[in-house]
Amino acid sequence: MKIIAGNWKMNGTCASLESVVHDLSSVETNNRIILCVPYTMLGVKSDKIAIGAQDVSAHTHGAYTGEVSASMVADMGAKYTIIGHSECRQYHGDTNDTVRAKAEQALANGLIPIICVGETMDEKQAGKTMEIIESGVRESIPSDVNSDIIVAYEPRWAIGAGLTPTSDEIAAAHTLIANTLTDMGLSGTPVLYGASVKGSNAAEIMSIPNVDGVLVGGASLKSDDFIPIITSVK
Numbered sequence: 116m117k118i119i120a121g122n123w124k125m126n127g128t129c130a131s132l133e134s135v136v137h138d139l140s141s142v143e144t145n146n147r148i149i150l151c152v153p154y155t156m157l158g159v160k161s162d163k164i165a166i167g168a169q170d171v172s173a174h175t176h177g178a179y180t181g182e183v184s185a186s187m188v189a190d191m192g193a194k195y196t197i198i199g200h201s202e203c204r205q206y207h208g209d210t211n212d213t214v215r216a217k218a219e220q221a222l223a224n225g226l227i228p229i230i231c232v233g234e235t236m237d238e239k240q241a242g243k244t245m246e247i248i249e250s251g252v253r254e255s256i257p258s259d260v261n262s263d264i265i266v267a268y269e270p271r272w273a274i275g276a277g278l279t280p281t282s283d284e285i286a287a288a289h290t291l292i293a294n295t296l297t298d299m300g301l302s303g304t305p306v307l308y309g310a311s312v313k314g315s316n317a318a319e320i321m322s323i324p325n326v327d328g329v330l331v332g333g334a335s336l337k338s339d340d341f342i343p344i345i346t347s348v349k
């Protein structure tokens with residue numbers, strides 16, 4: 116069983132989500148399917164597909180115009196939320212500390228956070244990939260986790276770029292993350308790979324040791340692109 120999570124980013128409508136949810140509901144799979152969608156679509160219901168958000172506020176409530184709290188996301192029936200996505204780190208200034216505060220809010224409200232870590236191209240070229248990944252895991256995850264979390268390794272330079280690291284690079288990153296999680300008392304935490312996953316590379320990526328599933332951006336928006344990823348693995 117793998118976890119196949121889609122990240123719709125700022126795309127779609129309630130109607131397009133309902134259509135994809137309808138198409139996915141007839142797919143035979145043992146994999147866990149999650150669609151992380153804009154807040155406005157969290158009300159769309161599905162028996163087979165879990166719905167998640169893409170971010171939550173680091174605050175519980177109050178004068179934070181434009182923000183949405185984890186309790187509001189849970190109130191809509193969502194079960195998951197992405198936290199610390201590369202685009203939130205890049206455009207909204209999220210740091211490991213912010214990500215940890217948001218993950219605490221998610222956990223306190225019964226959501227499963229999908230906590231993203233990964234290196235930029237500058238960090239990769241400076242030979243800092245492993246250091247950034249390990250500090251990302253250690254600093255972005257709250258200290259007292261006693262319910263489910265998911266970690267996603269997303270090499271930031273590869274997202275939306277049609278680029279993917281080599282299998283050896285993915286294996287090294289995922290082994291480091293698994294070992295770090297074990298050291299933190301969180302062994303067994305699923306670790307997803309994300310960045311330019313598509314039907315043609317999904318099975319190979321998910322055959323790499325310590326890759327427990329994928330986080331899919333662009334290729335999760337249309338059933339014709341997403342279903343081959345879901346059915347590429349048992």
Ligand code: PGA
Nearest residue numbers: 274275310311331332333
């Ligand atoms: P991509 O995005 O699959 O379009 O590269 C991945 C992500 O941002 O989660």
